[in-house]
Every structure is written in structure tokens, then in C-alpha cells.
Amino acid sequence: MKRFLLLLLILFTINISAQTDAETLKTIYTTSLTNGKSYEWLDYLSNQIGGRLSGSLNAEKAVAYTKEELEKLGLDKVWLQPVMVPKWVRxxxxxxxxxxxxxxxxxxxxxxxxxxxxxxxxxxxxxxxxxxxxxxxxxxxxxxxxxxxxxxxxxxxxxxxxxxxxxxxxxxxxxxxxxxxxxxxxxxxxxxxxxxxxxxxxxxxxxxxxxxxxxxxxxxxxxxxxxxxxxxxxxxxxxxxxxxxxxxCRQLADVQSYNVIGEITGSQYPNEYIIVGGHLDSWDLGDGSHDDGAGVVQSMDVLRLLKESGIKPKRSIRVVLFMNEENGLRGATKYAEVAKQKGENHIFSLESDAGGFTPRGFSFDCSDAVFSKIESWKPLFKPYLIHYFEQGGSGADVGPLKTETNVLAGLRPDSQRYFDHHHAANDTFEHVNKRELELGAATMTALVYLFDTYGIAPISNSNQIKD
Amino acid sequence: MKRFLLLLLILFTINISAQTDAETLKTIYTTSLTNGKSYEWLDYLSNQIGGRLSGSLNAEKAVAYTKEELEKLGLDKVWLQPVMVPKWVRxxxxxxxxxxxxxxxxxxxxxxxxxxxxxxxxxxxxxxxxxxxxxxxxxxxxxxxxxxxxxxxxxxxxxxxxxxxxxxxxxxxxxxxxxxxxxxxxxxxxxxxxxxxxxxxxxxxxxxxxxxxxxxxxxxxxxxxxxxxxxxxxxxxxxxxxxxxxxxCRQLADVQSYNVIGEITGSQYPNEYIIVGGHLDSWDLGDGSHDDGAGVVQSMDVLRLLKESGIKPKRSIRVVLFMNEENGLRGATKYAEVAKQKGENHIFSLESDAGGFTPRGFSFDCSDAVFSKIESWKPLFKPYLIHYFEQGGSGADVGPLKTETNVLAGLRPDSQRYFDHHHAANDTFEHVNKRELELGAATMTALVYLFDTYGIAPISNSNQIKD
Missing domain, CATH: 3.50.30.30 (Glucose Oxidase; domain 1)
Incomplete structure (x- = not known):
């Protein structure tokens, strides 16, 4: 029986490898839209926990919940990274x-x-x-x-x-x-x-x-x-x-909190890191569904969707749920500090922190040479109505990871409704559409898949997309 | 004083003519986003009138209201086109x-x-x-x-x-x-x-x-x-x-109703017609804000935005608010019948009937040659994140106008949320975002401007866009 399962696994792996990139993207999008977890996670985060201001009890509940959920995914590692955060109370x-x-x-x-x-x-x-x-x-x-x-x-x-x-x-x-x-x-x-x-x-x-x-x-x-x-x-x-x-309102003493991190360790280049993340803290008035519950659950689902789609990454893929983006950026600072200390090579870092609306594309912080390579992937995204590939800023939480050679990016969803809800009491779950959230998670997963497959070396014949 | 005003008008007209197409589009979008009327009209249609099922009192109120509003715009003609419609009651x-x-x-x-x-x-x-x-x-x-x-x-x-x-x-x-x-x-x-x-x-x-x-x-x-x-x-x-x-529920005898039509008569080719439209009737459960209040008010605003932007059309531009799209298509059939009888040359007909969400582009029902010409306009829309130009169906109300040579098109807004509301009690005003609606109106106006300027003859040096 064990041998049979192994054979099945090998056949399945071969099958995925034989897929064109277009087919892999199709698998990713279909999986997200028919078997995504992001909406269910967001429901819990928003409706069972609620607003997650740094240093609050809710923020700690969110740390515990997301760690527990990541542990259920069968990743190679899940851990908490300690960080002291400010505590301001209304x-x-x-x-x-x-x-x-x-x-x-x-x-x-x-x-x-x-x-x-x-x-x-x-x-x-x-x-x-x-x-x-x-x-x-x-x-x-x-x-x-x-x-x-x-x-x-x-x-x-x-x-x-x-x-x-x-x-x-x-x-x-x-x-x-x-x-x-x-x-x-x-x-x-x-x-x-x-x-x-x-x-x-x-x-x-x-x-x-x-x-x-x-x-x-x-x-x-x-x-x-x-x-x-x-x-x-x-x-x-x-x-x-x-x-x-x-x-x-007043400012209290700093308290202990955490970034929540999960990892699929790379099969070929375990020391090259690709991260996806959002911030786990939010303001206190609403439940932080768009800012940034959406980015949190989408990032979590990227790792799950890779697994569900049968993709075995060559590079190490991490989800990082940053603490304290809103009023301190302590989590992002800590993550970058530790990564530097350990000499981890973060080749690509993707942030989702612009709401859970229909994804339109990404903005990339990278060299022109690498951007040309990234642009060559754009046709793969056309069936999903993803059209916005521009050079520009990425996001606050991945910002500290910038080096001369690596790539940072931010998911760019439709932005028209975002500031109707941003930091207000109506940033709540019912304003997030399930499909839009899932399309965002799929779009992030597809990009992570391509960076994992082709890396960030300038384009060459050996890393043309498979079509 | 009169001479002075005339001089001003001439200067203003010259000024507009000297604009590049990119500048004209910028004027159109800015006008819609800072001085649009579509949202105010929709508020009235949805909240003061409500659901507008064919043959209902509300449908007749909507006819009267939109006619009155069009009359305020100083168009060259505004009229009602009689049509008998079915009357089904819940x-x-x-x-x-x-x-x-x-x-x-x-x-x-x-x-x-x-x-x-x-x-x-x-x-x-x-x-x-x-x-x-x-x-x-x-x-x-x-x-x-x-x-x-x-x-x-x-x-x-x-x-x-x-x-x-x-x-x-x-x-x-x-x-x-x-x-x-x-x-x-x-x-x-x-x-x-x-x-x-x-x-x-x-x-x-x-x-x-x-x-x-x-x-x-x-x-x-x-x-x-x-x-x-x-x-x-x-x-x-x-x-x-x-x-x-x-x-x-039951079906009663047909009753008298109307298409509502407004026109800016063309200065050079008054017998070439460009129409924009949506359908004035809706289902009865909600207030029909997305289906198709949005298309109605956007179409009305196209004519207003042309005027507000100082554009004097060469061809005749009509807004047509079709009656009875939902359960009969009698208005569209009647409009096409009368147009044919009168020998009116409808070169381009644009419908908005897919909700008031962020516009993504258009689908065009036309020959490949004309589509190439239309595609050459696409870069003008990039600053407005309009990326979807595809050949395909247009819409039910403009369908009967199809000839071998003319062009039909449908506005294609983001479609993810549409069926959350379509034909249901929650198709209501609060689910329409003002900016998204206004961006749609601007996008339609921009396309109408380009068709008015360059017509539908195959592309030649004389009708390259002005950049």
C-alpha cells in the first residue's frame, strides 16, 4: 500500500511538472475559487476575533489562531517571532x-x-x-x-x-x-x-x-x-x-507580541526565500477585514494553494504575518533584522495590504532587467483579467527587506472602494466579497509560483515560461 | 456683450480642438469624477422611484423623471418613443x-x-x-x-x-x-x-x-x-x-410605455448616429440600481459630460433609455424598427447593462478591420486602468441595431459582485459606489468621443489619434 501511494505521488508530481505554466495557473485559480480557505479564515478573524490593535488581547488571539491554522496545513515549519510592540488604547x-x-x-x-x-x-x-x-x-x-x-x-x-x-x-x-x-x-x-x-x-x-x-x-x-x-x-x-x-486615549508601555511565520522549505534552493505577507494587527474601530485581514488570509492561502495544486517549491516559501504595521512597523523591522542576521537571501517578497478587492495586478520594486523578465509573464495572467504590472512601491512591511538585487512587490487590487472603509468602523467582513478575495489569493500564488520556478536571474532561454 | 460671448465660445472651441485626445480624455474623466451627475440621478431613480417593472407606475415615473432631467441638459432634442409593453404583476x-x-x-x-x-x-x-x-x-x-x-x-x-x-x-x-x-x-x-x-x-x-x-x-x-x-x-x-x-402573480394586458431619447445633433454628419443606452425598466424586488439604473444614469451623463467637457460632436449622439429589456425587449425592438424605417445610419451603439462597478473595458461586435482601429485607441485608456478590449457580444438592447458594417459594444465593468445583486431584493443603491459609477460614465464618454471623432471607416493616416 505504501509503495502504491509513493507511485501515485510520483505520477502526480510528474504530471504537475509536465503542465505548462498556463495549466498550472489554471489549477491555482480553480483551486482558489472552488476550494479556497481565505474567506473562511477571514470570517473567523473578523467575526470571532475582530479589531486587532497592536498590544491588545485581540491581537494576541489573532497570533494564536493564525499559528494554529498554519500548523494544520502540514508546512515544514511554523513559528512565532517575538517582537515588542507599542500599546495605545482608545x-x-x-x-x-x-x-x-x-x-x-x-x-x-x-x-x-x-x-x-x-x-x-x-x-x-x-x-x-x-x-x-x-x-x-x-x-x-x-x-x-x-x-x-x-x-x-x-x-x-x-x-x-x-x-x-x-x-x-x-x-x-x-x-x-x-x-x-x-x-x-x-x-x-x-x-x-x-x-x-x-x-x-x-x-x-x-x-x-x-x-x-x-x-x-x-x-x-x-x-x-x-x-x-x-x-x-x-x-x-x-x-x-x-x-x-x-x-x-493613552500610550502604555510596550508589550510582547509576535510575527507569525510558516514555511515550505525549498527542495533545490532552500536558502533562497520567497515571502508573502500581510499585517495581522489592525485598527480598533472596525474588524480590520480589508486592512489587513484580507492580506493575512490571502498570504496564508498562498502556501495552502501551492500544496493543494500539487506544486513542490524549489525555493523556500514563507508566509509572514507581520505584527504592528499600523502604528510602529515593529514586526517588519524585526523580521528584516533577523533575516539579515541569519544571512537569509530573500529574493522576492510580496505584500497584500490594499484590501480584498478584485486584483488588478502588482507593482514591483526591482531593476529594469528583472522587470523585463517579470513582464514576460504577463500574458499568463490575461485570462484572469490581471493587467497591471508596473514598477513602483511595494508595501510597508516588505520594505525593510529591500536589497540592490532582490524584488519586492505589492498586490494591487481595485482601489476605488478602499478608502470608504480604511481605518473606520465600517471596515467589516460584509464588505469583502468571497470571489474577489479568492482571486487575489490565486493571483499572489501564481506570481509566487513563477518566481519559484524562474528565480530572479535576468531572462535567458533556460527560463522561458512553459507554453 | 453677445459678440464677446461668441468670441469666448470660438476661443473655447479652438482650445478644445487643439487638445490631444489624451488631454480630452483627461478632461472627460476629471469632469465625471468631480462634477458628475450619474450618482445623483441614480439616487433619485433608486430611492425616490424604486423598482421599475415594465407596465408599472414606477416605470412611468422613471420615464417622466428621466425625460425631465434630459430636458434640463440643453440637448437639441428630447422625446418619448411610444411602445406597448407587457405587464406582469407579482x-x-x-x-x-x-x-x-x-x-x-x-x-x-x-x-x-x-x-x-x-x-x-x-x-x-x-x-x-x-x-x-x-x-x-x-x-x-x-x-x-x-x-x-x-x-x-x-x-x-x-x-x-x-x-x-x-x-x-x-x-x-x-x-x-x-x-x-x-x-x-x-x-x-x-x-x-x-x-x-x-x-x-x-x-x-x-x-x-x-x-x-x-x-x-x-x-x-x-x-x-x-x-x-x-x-x-x-x-x-x-x-x-x-x-x-x-x-x-399574473400577466395582464399590454400597456402603453415609452423609450426616452435625447439627442445632440451632429455638426458635420447629422445623419450618422452614435447611441449610448441602458434600460429604464428593472425587476421589482430591489430598486434596480445595478440592473440597470447604473446604465441609465451613465448613458444620460455621457451627453452631459460631452457638453461639460466642451466637446461639440460631429455626428449625432443619442442617449436611449430602453423600456422593457427584462421581460420582452419591446423597447429595443421598437427603437431599431423606427431607426430602420427612417433610414437612420447607426454607426456605433454602446450599451451599459452589466452593473455600476469599476469599468474594465468593452466588448465589441464588429469586423476585424474596425476592431484593429478600435484597438489603436487602447493606449489612451491606460491611465484609467481600462484594459479590456475584446471582440464579443454587446448587449440585448443594442443587438437589434446590428448591420454588417456598424459597431455595437457593451461596457464591461468588474463582474465579480454583479450576481450577488442581480434581480434580487439587494440590488439597491447602497451597493453602488459613486466613483465606480462615474468612472464607467467617463469611460463610455471617452469611447463615444473617439467614435465621433474618427468614425468607423478603416484606419488611415487621416484618422490617427492626436497625441
Whole structure:
């Protein structure tokens, strides 16, 4: 019986080797769409665990759950990589209103930005200065800012096709807005949510005080886009309207956490590593389904789909679930540090951290020569409507692994809906479509298969795709 | 003052003519994303009017509303084209259960298929035969079918990337299932909903009795995918489970309705027509936002966006809002009939009837020579992530306009979520994303602009794109 099974295994392996790359991709996509696990895992992560802010109990539950699930896959190794992470807690729900006169108040939706300090006990009320950004703030200067709440209201640019570009053009207000306003004597900061849609959800996200001493730090919060419009309108009618907000968030001491790692060890080049990953932590307002539960479960499924498709990798393939991308990047830093110490050759690192929407392709951080090789694979993806192969940034978590010769990449899903949900209470499971998630997992697996098969050496006759 | 305005107009026109095509497309997309009207129109159509089944009061409201809105745009002509349409009404809500024994019943979610007859007064209860399709039904033959309810349960094929293909592979069960089962003596038909997702929504849609006399017709309904799974499982456990359903739908006499048409008359070739359209009627369960409110408002916005972008068409551009696509195609038939009578040369007809999701491209029904010309325009669309230019079907409403020389096309949005909503109670406004809808309108406008500029004559030096 054992011999029979061995024979079957050999026949099966030969069969896979004889497949063209196009056939292997077909097997991968079919397996993901008919027998994928990513959606089931995401259901658990989102609905049984929920938001997974670094240092929280939920983050630790997510570590335990994903480790356990990876252990069920029969990988060669699964382990936890310890890393200390910051622990910021939101505290009691925030409260805010616009005051147009004595007793005349309009409640608005805000949330503290991640890393912000609390308002003074009982809240903070002050006049408001609306600005379109840090440049305008600096022009206004201390005379106009001192003692006031600064309201950053530059919206995301609607006519940019790729919404991440619009985000990049606005996020400085959220990240550095409080620091810059504090330097000019502001008492608080309110930032228009990074959201292209008009709705009632405030969107949190990381911010920094830079080198500001504790005594100079001021509280900052995001306001929903609808309420940003309301506040702006009220200010246009009367410069003297006041804004009140109250939040009780704080930064605690760092706590122990982990990156979760699983590996299929390579059969021919075990010291060449290919990794796929997403970040296990999320913000606390929603359940982090798109950011980045999707990337986590897709990355886990890449290793499973390789196995299910009968692919035996030549190189070592790892899934890395990074801890603390949102407010510290400690997991990614630690992973790269350890990889360097061990002299591990990470030839290709792929990140999925742009939502679980229909995949459109990848952006690649690599040399022109290697990119030409990668572009030669593009026709293989056409049946799956994957068309976007561009040189560009990859992702925050794989970034620290960059060398002169290796390749980093980021999955690029359709981005139109992403910022409707990003860092907000409506980043929840029901907004993820099963097929779109599975198509993403398949697309990542297909790319990993090709990198495993052909490596990153410049193109030659010996590594033409099999068609 | 008048002379000054004229001068301004001339300068503006010259300015537009001097633009490269790439610049014109940029203007179109920016206008749609920052100053589009499609989402506002859809909000009204969906939330103030709602489902618009042919012959219903809502359908007439939609005719009046869209005509009024088109009249506000300053087009050269806006008119109603009369057409008689069928009027099928659902009646009281359907009710159904699975009976596993005396008093042991499980309620399930069904809806009558469009065009079905009612069950007998008090409902219909019978044993069930599950089949995977019409072929299996025929194999089973009258002996196994007579007196029973036929349950068509072939699911949509999950591993097809384009969901419309999966729909095409299943919809015969819904359309012809009752007719074929009736021929073998079945008393009723239940069809698994055309939905790739497991959920509780039954999805309606058209069906036919062909030439069957009234006395031979049997009622047919769709069952939700979750309940189809339940019924199938129960049948596997016990072949003798019974199914009960009750529905009171009926077909009334035809009523008067209209296609709604608006036109910008061409400045150079007024007798060459380019049309864009969607269908104004919808099913009655949801509000028809994706099917086809999206196509209606996008088509309306094409004419508006041309005007807003300062484009003065050489050819006549029409928006046609077709009545009765869902259960008769009477509007499309009428439009094509009148066009033929009048000898109107419809060189290009574009339909949007695949949902308001992120546009990916178009499929074109045309000769290879013209397709080569169209393909030469593809690079212009790359900045907008439009990559899908393929020869293939166009759409039901523009189909009757086909000639040997002209071009038909269908907008091809991302199709992954479409059948989650198609013909079901959850085809509603909140499932349409504003940007995705606007990108679709812009993409249609861009293509119309190019057809207006270069016509459909085979490519020559004189009609190279301006870059």
C-alpha cells in the first residue's frame, strides 16, 4: 500500500511538472475559487476575533489562531517571532460638538488618531482655524494659531484614478498635522477623514509628535467627511464658532507580541526565500477585514494553494504575518533584522495590504532587467483579467527587506472602494466579497509560483515560461 | 456683450480642438469624477422611484423623471418613443416550505419568476425531483417527472473568471425549465437562484412557456442559494420530502410605455448616429440600481459630460433609455424598427447593462478591420486602468441595431459582485459606489468621443489619434 501511494505521488508530481505554466495557473485559480480557505479564515478573524490593535488581547488571539491554522496545513515549519510592540488604547468613546452660541451645539463624529494624547479631563473647547494643509498653517503663523484648534480640511483629490495617490496627497495632515500645529501653539487638531466619500464614519490612523516634549503635545482626532463639511460651512458663516472634543486615549508601555511565520522549505534552493505577507494587527474601530485581514488570509492561502495544486517549491516559501504595521512597523523591522542576521537571501517578497478587492495586478520594486523578465509573464495572467504590472512601491512591511538585487512587490487590487472603509468602523467582513478575495489569493500564488520556478536571474532561454 | 460671448465660445472651441485626445480624455474623466451627475440621478431613480417593472407606475415615473432631467441638459432634442409593453404583476408575497413529515416544515425563500403563472389558490404541494439541468430532466422522462415539482439545482460555475459566462451556463434552467418540465407532466418548478454566493435572496428573472397552451403551463419560482442547498440536503436524506409553494402573480394586458431619447445633433454628419443606452425598466424586488439604473444614469451623463467637457460632436449622439429589456425587449425592438424605417445610419451603439462597478473595458461586435482601429485607441485608456478590449457580444438592447458594417459594444465593468445583486431584493443603491459609477460614465464618454471623432471607416493616416 505504501509503495502504491509513493507511485501515485510520483505520477502526480510528474504530471504537475509536465503542465505548462498556463495549466498550472489554471489549477491555482480553480483551486482558489472552488476550494479556497481565505474567506473562511477571514470570517473567523473578523467575526470571532475582530479589531486587532497592536498590544491588545485581540491581537494576541489573532497570533494564536493564525499559528494554529498554519500548523494544520502540514508546512515544514511554523513559528512565532517575538517582537515588542507599542500599546495605545482608545479609552472611552470620543465626544465632540460644534458650538455656534451659548447652548447651541451640533454633535459630530470624531475618533482619536492613533498615538494621540487625551484631551484634558472634561474635554477641550476652543476657536477653530481651518486650513488646507501644513503649508497654509505655517503661513498663518503663531499669531493666528495660538490657543486654537487647527482644522485640517484638505480633501482627497477625487480626479486621481488610483485612490492611494489621493491618500498620499493628504495623509501628511493626519500624520504630522498635530506636531506642526503644536509648534505654533495650537491646543488641539481635527483632521478631515481620509475618505473620498461623504459619510459619517471618522477614520483613524497613525500620527506622530516627532521630538516634541510631552508638555508640548496636543490631542488630535479625525472627523467624518460629512461633519468636516458641516464644520467648514459653519466656520464660513461665523469665524467664532467653537469646537469641543473629549478623548481619553493613552500610550502604555510596550508589550510582547509576535510575527507569525510558516514555511515550505525549498527542495533545490532552500536558502533562497520567497515571502508573502500581510499585517495581522489592525485598527480598533472596525474588524480590520480589508486592512489587513484580507492580506493575512490571502498570504496564508498562498502556501495552502501551492500544496493543494500539487506544486513542490524549489525555493523556500514563507508566509509572514507581520505584527504592528499600523502604528510602529515593529514586526517588519524585526523580521528584516533577523533575516539579515541569519544571512537569509530573500529574493522576492510580496505584500497584500490594499484590501480584498478584485486584483488588478502588482507593482514591483526591482531593476529594469528583472522587470523585463517579470513582464514576460504577463500574458499568463490575461485570462484572469490581471493587467497591471508596473514598477513602483511595494508595501510597508516588505520594505525593510529591500536589497540592490532582490524584488519586492505589492498586490494591487481595485482601489476605488478602499478608502470608504480604511481605518473606520465600517471596515467589516460584509464588505469583502468571497470571489474577489479568492482571486487575489490565486493571483499572489501564481506570481509566487513563477518566481519559484524562474528565480530572479535576468531572462535567458533556460527560463522561458512553459507554453 | 453677445459678440464677446461668441468670441469666448470660438476661443473655447479652438482650445478644445487643439487638445490631444489624451488631454480630452483627461478632461472627460476629471469632469465625471468631480462634477458628475450619474450618482445623483441614480439616487433619485433608486430611492425616490424604486423598482421599475415594465407596465408599472414606477416605470412611468422613471420615464417622466428621466425625460425631465434630459430636458434640463440643453440637448437639441428630447422625446418619448411610444411602445406597448407587457405587464406582469407579482401579487401577494410568495410563500414556500419544505415538508419532511406531518407538521414538520422549514420555510424557505422563493420568488416567482417573471412571466410565471400563479399556483392554484391555496398553493401547491408535491414531491420533488432534483435535477442538474434540462438534459437530466429529459433523461428521467415522464415516468419520473409526472405530478412532481422539478427542482433545477445546477449552480453557477465558480471557477469561471467572468461571471456572465457562469450565468450563461445556467440560465437555461430559469428561462426554459418550466416549459420543459411541463411537457413531461411536472406540476411546478423551483430553480436555484442565479447567484454565485450562498445567501438568502431569491433572484427573479424572465422565463418562457414557449408555445405551451395555457392549460399546460405550470408555476415556476426561484429559491435562494442557501435554501437550494437545504432542499438538496433534505432530498438526499429522504426522497419523499414535499415542497409547498404559493404565488399569485399574473400577466395582464399590454400597456402603453415609452423609450426616452435625447439627442445632440451632429455638426458635420447629422445623419450618422452614435447611441449610448441602458434600460429604464428593472425587476421589482430591489430598486434596480445595478440592473440597470447604473446604465441609465451613465448613458444620460455621457451627453452631459460631452457638453461639460466642451466637446461639440460631429455626428449625432443619442442617449436611449430602453423600456422593457427584462421581460420582452419591446423597447429595443421598437427603437431599431423606427431607426430602420427612417433610414437612420447607426454607426456605433454602446450599451451599459452589466452593473455600476469599476469599468474594465468593452466588448465589441464588429469586423476585424474596425476592431484593429478600435484597438489603436487602447493606449489612451491606460491611465484609467481600462484594459479590456475584446471582440464579443454587446448587449440585448443594442443587438437589434446590428448591420454588417456598424459597431455595437457593451461596457464591461468588474463582474465579480454583479450576481450577488442581480434581480434580487439587494440590488439597491447602497451597493453602488459613486466613483465606480462615474468612472464607467467617463469611460463610455471617452469611447463615444473617439467614435465621433474618427468614425468607423478603416484606419488611415487621416484618422490617427492626436497625441
Amino acid at each position: 479609552g472611552a468613546p470620543e465626544y465632540a460638538y460644534i458650538e455656534t452660541g451659548p447652548g447651541k451645539t451640533t454633535t459630530v463624529n470624531i475618533c482619536a488618531l492613533g498615538g494621540s494624547i487625551a484631551t484634558p479631563y472634561g474635554g477641550l473647547k476652543a476657536n477653530v482655524v481651518e486650513v488646507q494643509g501644513i503649508e497654509e498653517l505655517k503661513k498663518l503663523g503663531e499669531a493666528n494659531i495660538k490657543g486654537k484648534i487647527v482644522f485640517y480640511n484638505r480633501p482627497m483629490q477625487a480626479d486621481l484614478i488610483q485612490t492611494f495617490e489621493a491618500y498620499g496627497g493628504c495623509v501628511d495632515q493626519r500624520y504630522a498635522g498635530a506636531m506642526e500645529a503644536a509648534k505654533l501653539g495650537a491646543v488641539g487638531v481635527i483632521v478631515r477623514s481620509m475618505n473620498l466619500r461623504l459619510d459619517d464614519f471618522p477614520h483613524t490612523g497613525s500620527m506622530t509628535y516627532g521630538d516634541l516634549p510631552n508638555s508640548k503635545r496636543i490631542p488630535s482626532a479625525a472627523i467624518s467627511t460629512n461633519d468636516a463639511e458641516t464644520l467648514s460651512t459653519m466656520l464660513a458663516l461665523d469665524k467664532n464658532v467653537k469646537f469641543f472634543f473629549s478623548q481619553s | 401579487g401577494a408575497p410568495e410563500y414556500a416550505y419544505i415538508e419532511t413529515g406531518p407538521g414538520k416544515t422549514t420555510t424557505v425563500n422563493i420568488c416567482a419568476l417573471g412571466g410565471s403563472i400563479a399556483t392554484p389558490y391555496g398553493g401547491l404541494k408535491a414531491n420533488v425531483v432534483e435535477v442538474q439541468g434540462i438534459e437530466e430532466l429529459k433523461k428521467l422522462g415522464e415516468a419520473n417527472i409526472k405530478g412532481k415539482i422539478v427542482f433545477y439545482n445546477r449552480p453557477m460555475q465558480a471557477d469561471l473568471i467572468q461571471t456572465f459566462e457562469a450565468y450563461g451556463g445556467c440560465v437555461d434552467q430559469r428561462y426554459a425549465g418550466a416549459m420543459e418540465a411541463a411537457k413531461l407532466g411536472a406540476v411546478g418548478v423551483i430553480v436555484r437562484s442565479m447567484n454565485l454566493r450562498l445567501d438568502d435572496f431569491p433572484h427573479t428573472g424572465s422565463m418562457t412557456y414557449g408555445d405551451l397552451p395555457n392549460s399546460k403551463r405550470i408555476p415556476s419560482a426561484a429559491i435562494s442559494t442557501n435554501d437550494a442547498e437545504t432542499l438538496s440536503t433534505m432530498l438526499a436524506l429522504d426522497k419523499n420530502v414535499k415542497f409547498f409553494f404559493s404565488q399569485s
